[in-house]
Amino acid sequence: MGFTKYPKIPLSTKDMPDLPAGAEWIVTEKLHGANFSVACDADGKVEFAKRSGPLPLEEDFYSFRSQRLDRRLQEPARRVRALAVRCGLAASGDSVCVFGELVGGHYPHPDVNPVPGLQPVQRGVWYSPDLRFIGFDLAVTPHHQPPRYTDFDAAASCCEAAGFLFAAVLARGTLPHCLESPIRFSSRLPARLGLPSLEDDNLAEGVVVRTAREGLPLRTLLKRKIDEFGETRYSSPNWAAAKSGGARAASGPHDLLRYEAMARVTESRFEAVESKTGRLDAADKVACRKVLEDLKEDVRLALVEDGVASSEAALAEALSQELCDELDRACRGLIGSVVGRRARQERSARGVGG
Known part of the structure; x- marks a missing residue:
């Protein structure tokens, strides 16, 4: 059973193929967790994967094995594969994979008991005290062929x-109509799980807008996030003017590139990068180095995807050693700050001073 990586969801329609005329679109809540998938082959073998690859038996990704979610x-x-075959969505020899989000691990409500020793998959939106897997796509993979995604309603059913x-x-x-749908609202998932509302707004990360039917040459879906979960944050409110040449803050292309790069070194981006491999252990120097390199690479890719640089080759040529060193320091500082704050929070939760 081969691993299929879930495609990255764009933030706009600008890079999409010709949008289907008259197509039905839907809006779903974008959950703030870690990409996760469950696959079953024709022999009934079940495998799990994170965004970056299959999960070996010894890897307890966000405690999903120790919490017996596996x-x-x-x-x-096994049932979803059998149903897919019975409904004609898959052939008898096909593998079936449910893609979704691993969420939960903390729910700060006085009437909800915590799960001892469990840490949240992500912070900022609270879904459940225990780990939950919420599916959002169903893919069918014939032998030695690329996956075929199922229409949303059929997949959900x-x-x-x-x-x-x-x-x-x-x-x-x-x-x-779907693009006009509000993106700022309290997460709907806790209520679905029968949990009481929190005192604060518990804002959702945003929404995913997608066609209800599949079958186009390229998939048509995009995500819309609220500002609090944006992966680009400009330090100056005048930066939009600076980009268009109306401010004195940026004196040349090097300054423009520097500001754009630093704006993408954010906690939301770090959390997104970290979620691909699992919670970072500060004592694991190999893992720390990998997350650092992954974060810098994600910043560089974002500069190209967002149109700051025309291509990866053009960006490599424009990045001076000085700017590369500054990006490295900024990413190191961000990782150290986030990991240090988490450690203090965990000590505080255990009643340990310091």
Whole structure:
């Protein structure tokens, strides 16, 4: 059973193929967790994966094995494949994979008991005291062929019948209608799980807008995030003017590139990078080095994807050694700050001073 990496979701429609005229679109909540998938082959073998690759038996990704989530998902994975074959979504020899988000691990409500020793997958939105897997896509993979994604409604029906939680539709209609759907709202997931509301707003990360049907040459979906979860933060409110030449802060291309690069060294970006491999252990120097390099690479890719540089080659040519060193220091500082704050929070939660 080969591993399929879930594609990165763009932030806009600008890089999409010709958008299908008259297509039905849907809106779902974008959950703030770690990309996770559960696959089952024709022999009933079940495998798990994070965004960057399959999870070996010894890897306890965000405690999903120690919390026995792997055992709880085994039978739903076999059932969803059997249902997909029965409904004609898959052939008898195909593998089936449910893509989704691993969330939870903390829910700060006085009437909800914590799970001892469990840390949240992500912070900023609270979903559940225990770990939960919420599906949002179903892919069918014939032998030695690329995956084929299933229409959303069929995927949701099949996955829910098999026992998976699946993304709920918040709005449905034309693309303009769905793009007008609010992105600032309290997460709907805790209520689905029967949990009491929190005192604060517990804002959702944002939404995913996508076509209800698949089958186009390229998939058509995009994400829209609220500012609090944006992966680019400009330090100056005048930076928009500086980009268009209306401010004195930027004196040349080097300054423009520097400001754009530093704006992408954010905690949200670090958390997104970290979620691909698992929670960072500050004592694991190899893991720390990998996350550092992954974060710098993600910043560089974002500069190209966001149109700051025309290509990776053009960016490499424009990046001076001085700017590379500054990016390295900024990423190191961010990682150290986040990991240090987490350590203090964990000591405080255990009642340990310092």
